[in-house]
Amino acid sequence: MPDTLTTYVILLRAIGPATHRLMRMAQWQEAAEQAGFVAAETLGNTGNMIAGYRGTEAKAREAMIAVLRGFGLGENVVPVLRSPAALRKLVEADPVRDAAESRPAQTGVYFFATPRPDFGWLDHYEGPEAIHVVQNHLVVDFSRDVAQSGRLIRLIDKHCGLNTARNWNTVRKLAERCGDRGKV
Template sequence: MILLRAIGPVTHKLMTMAQWREASEAAGFVAPETLVNTGNMIAGFDGTEAAVVKTMVGVLRSFGLGENVVPVVRKPALLHKLMQADPIAEAAAERPNQTGVYFFASKKPDFEWLKRHDGPETVHVVHDHLIVDFTQDVAQSGKLIRLIDKNCGTNTSRNWNSVRRIADRCAAREKA
């Protein structure tokens, strides 16, 4: 699974999701499928995770996308583990759009700073990912979001609903 960081309406002028799928397939990705929100792809690839990242970076740069558009790669099994852990069950059920899962480019982000976090948000570390119950409109949590960026490095996040839907689609593909 590939999650893109810094993708949105501005980048759509350079690369549509259909173009991304086509270019990914031409680069060796098998049955690329985009889903849920912009910048989510499920695809097979014969190679290491480093090779996936390198190849996908080449695809992205071929469209003229800047270095801020970064692919974050995860195996579908990890999504299933995150869903099973569900440390925010009540929040995920009541306000899934106000819960987030942060995926980091670094394999071992530094979470030491969380010991000092005193915001209204509840933060859980699960398999080196942050799962955040924002408890409010995400836009009200700018301080926490800046701390995550500053302390954990390059990342991308998806709300709980999106992660669940991506995990479900990964499971369906595995069964097919």
């Protein structure tokens, strides 16, 4: 139903210092609201937003892409949308509890643009990282500096397609914020 206000968690791919020169988070929030997103709020400085939208997920994605292009951001900056319920289920699964508590910067959740990424390659992957599949996400305990896991990151990109990653604490905070909004 297009008239129903649905809450989306919007995670931007390829956001960093270079893109912040073109679009600050406050500007993104304002532009999103001008494009029809309701009660847009950002979390952190790395392209995380929670906002309502009257329309399907596909329409919300299209509207967000238009917002991003309006700032002159390239096609590599892509919104990946999730429902608050999907984030809640991910957090409830809690596959990296110990790692998230003791070394949150060494945990990652990969969100994919495609609804069914190929995880078959994981059967043959041998690496030091502990990898968990939760719904259509990869939750990774890197167990060391993430920069040392370049091989795994390249394999995720190659086999699973367009993605963006957040550490476990960010995912947890986004889920909490969604709950605070009463939309979970």
